[in-house]
Amino acid sequence: TQLLEQSPQFLSIQEGENLTVYCNSSSVFSSLQWYRQEPGEGPVLLVTVVTGGEVKKLKRLTFQFGDARKDSSLHITAAQTGDTGLYLCAGDWDTNAGKSTFGDGTTLTVKP
Amino acid sequence: EPEVTQTPSHQVTQMGQEVILRCVPISNHLYFYWYRQILGQKVEFLVSFYNNEISEKSEIFDDQFSVERPDGSNFTLKIRSTKLEDSAMYFCAGEDTEAFFGQGTRLTVV
Numbered sequence: 001t002q003l004l005e006q007s008p009q010f011l012s013i014q015e016g017e018n019l020t021v022y023c024n025s026s027s028v029f030s031s032l033q034w035y036r037q038e039p040g041e042g043p044v045l046l047v048t049v050v051t052g053g054e055v056k057k058l059k060r061l062t063f064q065f066g067d068a069r070k071d072s073s074l075h076i077t078a079a080q081t082g083d084t085g086l087y088l089c090a091g092d093w094d095t096n097a098g099k100s101t102f103g104d105g106t107t108l109t110v111k112p
Numbered sequence: 113e114p115e116v117t118q119t120p121s122h123q124v125t126q127m128g129q130e131v132i133l134r135c136v137p138i139s140n141h142l143y144f145y146w147y148r149q150i151l152g153q154k155v156e157f158l159v160s161f162y163n164n165e166i167s168e169k170s171e172i173f174d175d176q177f178s179v180e181r182p183d184g185s186n187f188t189l190k191i192r193s194t195k196l197e198d199s200a201m202y203f204c205a206g207e208d209t210e211a212f213f214g215q216g217t218r219l220t221v222v
Contacts, residue, residue, distance in 0.1 A: 033211065042116075042203045042213035043155065088155065099145065099168055100211070102155040 004091050006103035014111050015081055021074045021106045023089035028069045033100060035088040043088055043102075046074075079110045114138045118204050118214035125221055128193050133217045135187040135204030143207040146179065146189045148172070148200040149216075155203070161187065194221045 005024045013019055023032065031050045035043035047056050049065035049072060056063045060083075062075040076083055086107050090100035117136040125131050137144055146158040159169040161179055176192045187206075191198055201216040 035213075037155075040201075040216075040218075042205075042216050045210055045212065048210060090155070099157045099160050099170075101157065102147075104154045 004089065004101050004103045006089055006106050008106060009104060010107050010109075012109040012111065013079055016078055017110075019076050019079060019108070021087055021089075021108070022071065023073070023091075023103055024071045025091055025093075026070065027093055029065075029072075029091040029093060030069075031092045032065060032069075032072050033090045034063055034072070034074055035090060037086045037088055037105070039086075043090075076108075079108075081110050081112050084108055084110050114212075116204055116206055116212050116214035118202075118217050120217060121215065122218045123220070125194055125219070127196055127221050131191050131194055131219060133189045133191075133202050133204075133219070135189075135214055136185060137187055137204065137206035138208075138212060139185070141206035141208050141212075143167075144181070144187050145205040145207070145211070147203045147205065147213075149203065150197075150200040158189070158202075191219075194219075196221050 007022045011019055031048055033048045034046045036046055037043045047063045052067045052069045054065040060077045064073045086105045088102055088105045090102045092100055119134045144161040147155050148158055149155045157170050159173045159179055160167045178190045181187050199221045201218050203216045204214045205211045
């Protein structure tokens with residue numbers, strides 16, 4: 001069973017601060033996704049990374065995929081209260097399987 | 113914007129009863145999935161469906177579970193004899209190049 005570890009599990013910061021969330025596996029991902037999930041709702045895809053070393057930006061969010069495709073990070077610059085939520089990474093290890101294995105998630109709280 | 117629609121949003125059922133969870137995926141999606149999320153736990157893969165058949169299933173997806181796409185649009189998950197531990201949010205997802213999740217069905221088995 002391939003495992004995917006996210007850290008930290010909980011993060012509480014003040015508005016305006018920067019933060020980084022990490023996602024790691026011992027196996028090489030074929031692709032990795034970052035999602036945001038609000039309570040009682042389904043995960044909403046933020047980004048998919050496929051190429052080792054890839055960096056994608058979505059406004060104040062920067063996503064990096066490790067060169068070896070075993071790890072990824074999500075960095076938020078100047079966090080806002082609206083960024084509060086559960087951030088999930090999910091990885092695919094088999095390009096033909098079509099399934100994703102999710103991490104436990106990072107619960108982010110941004111305080112005003 | 114197209115979306116994945118799941119019904120019902122919440123279902124309460126007696127232990128041992130059968131339930132059918134319904135999903136209407138986005139029309140041009142080819143791959144479909146069911147995931148579940150027990151309260152406070154991670155999202156877990158149940159099954160993937162492509163070309164009208166199961167392409168992969170997890171250990172959770174045992175004989176009490178089945179999936180169908182009966183009319184080419186709806187995608188259903190049937191749980192034949194529900195157990196208390198089946199209580200969870202069940203998410204349907206569809207994918208072409210990216211995965212889109214529905215809002216989920218909260219199943220409560222009492």
